[in-house]
Amino acid sequence: MANKKGRRRFGWVRKLPSGRYQASYLGPDSQRRNAPETFETKTAADQYLVKVESAMMAGEWTDPTRAKVKLGDYAERWIKERPGLRPRTVELYRWLLAKHIVPHLGGLELGKLTTAVVRQWRTGLLDQGISTSITAKSYRLLRAVMNTAVEEDRILPRNPCRVRGADQESPAERPVLTVAQVFDLAGRMPKRWRALVLMTAFATLRWGEVTALRRRDVAPDGSWVRVTVAYSEVPGRGLLLGPPKSKAGVRTLTVPEAIRPEIVKHLMTWVKAGDDALLFTGERGNAVRKSNFAQRVKWTELVTKMGLKGLHFHDLRHAGNIWAAQAGSSTKDLMARMGHDDMRAALLYQRATSDADQKIADRLSDLVDKHRDGDHAEDDDQVDENQ
Missing domain, CATH: 1.10.150.130 (Tyrosine recombinase, N-terminal domain)
Structure with missing residues (x-):
């Protein structure tokens, strides 16, 4: 923009030998910069400088060279x-x-x-x-x-990734296991891993979390489990021990009373003495890798035989999350139990009260009792038929 004397208030415009116009200006750092392109008319060059000046006044200017x-x-x-x-x-x-x-x-x-x-x-x-x-x-x-x-770096004035819906995956719906199916699956496991299936489902743990548990992370009576670290498997580097997937992943969970005897039995039978002893190991006492586990139990063939073709181990946690949600827990309590967080971290980092967590565990325990009662009823029916 020019004043009455013909001098510009901001920047300069000059005509090049080619007949096009070049615009330049002083940035906030007092360095003179040329526009990234030349202009066909002086008016176009003037308009460019107006935009640059407006961006500087609004604090939105970025250095085009960067x-x-x-x-x-x-x-x-x-x-x-x-x-x-x-x-x-x-x-x-x-x-x-x-x-x-x-x-x-x-x-x-x-x-x-x-x-x-x-x-x-x-x-x-x-x-x-x-x-x-x-x-x-x-x-x-x-x-x-x-x-x-x-x-953070203020290289660009705005993010060009503004394609609506491009961030949505629309994944295929995962199967939801019943309590009976989880116990059936646990019963088909080698005995050293039966509790692995039950704890994953009923405490809604991730694979890396449950396989990193040590004796000190579980109550002697099986009433609670504490998650502080998790394994991650990186190609070429093996198993690495580090923090859980999210900050909310560090949590203490109440274990449903109905499966506590399974946890206690596992502690007594399969876990070595000492607070640092891993809760779940392979036959040689080493940490369990998912690929080795799947191969050892013949996971694909096993779940297919159960009529659950395509089932992933992670679906155990998915089932536990669904059961907990159906138990009527609040969003905050549910997110705390699952160890989830998102952009609203201030809200989701709040931990559920122990009373609310106990209610979730009690309701899950009721589901197990109903499942077991159903098994007994089937046994009674079988006895009647044989008489």
């Missing part, structure tokens, strides 16, 4: 510098980056990554047959990287 960093380089650095990422999460991020992001967008400057480009990239993944789940994970990773570029 936006020239390549997405691949920035994302790799983002993963390396991100605090608190679990090893397995780092491996997943690096795989998504190398497989689905860098080959398509890695050489692009951050400043040239627009919503249209992101939309085309996502559509391209789906057209190539990449699953909705993997595409959504890749999109969420890209969005998280760009959020840092906007909010």
Whole structure:
């Protein structure tokens, strides 16, 4: 914008030998910068400077030279510098980056990554047959990287990842096991792992959490279990012991009274003396790997024979979460029991009261008692038929 004497209040515009116009201005750091492109008319150059001045006045200006960093380089650095990422999460991020992001967008400057480009990239993944789940994970990773570029590093004025619904996976609905099916499955396990199935389901534990439990993490009478650490299995590095998946994952849970005798029996039979002794181990006393466990119990054949083809071990925890929700617990109490958190961390980090957790455990115990009563009724019927 020019004053009465023809001098500009902000920036400069000059005509180049080519006939196009170049705009320049002083940034907040007093460094002179040229517009990233030249303009066909002086009016267009003036309009550019007006936008730059407005952004500076609103505190939204970003240095265009910093936006020239390549997405691949920035994302790799983002993963390396991100605090608190679990090893397995780092491996997943690096795989998504190398497989689905860098080959398509890695050489692009951050400043040239627009919503249209992101939309085309996502559509391209789906057209190539990449699953909705993997595409959504890749999109969420890209969005998280760009959020840092906007909010922390102030490289960009806004996040270009604004494709509605692109972050949704729409996964296939998982099966919900009944109490009877869980006990049936536990009964088909080698005896050293029967309690592993029951504790996973009725305490809603993750695989890495339940396999990291030690004697000190379980009450001698089986009344509670405490989660403080978890195993994660990283290709090429084996089992790594670290914090649970989320901050809310550190928790103490009341075990349903109906399965406490199973826990006590397991402690007496299969767990070595000493507070550090692992609760669940392989035949050689080592920590249990999921792949070895599945192979040892012939998981795929076992669940297929039970009529539960495609069942995952994680579905035990899923079943326990469903039962707890059906028990009428509040959202806060339920989230605390499951060890979940999300963006509303301040609310979800609040732990459920011990009374509420006891109510959940009591209701789950009632489910087990009803299941057992049903078994006895079937036995009585069988006796009547034989008489």
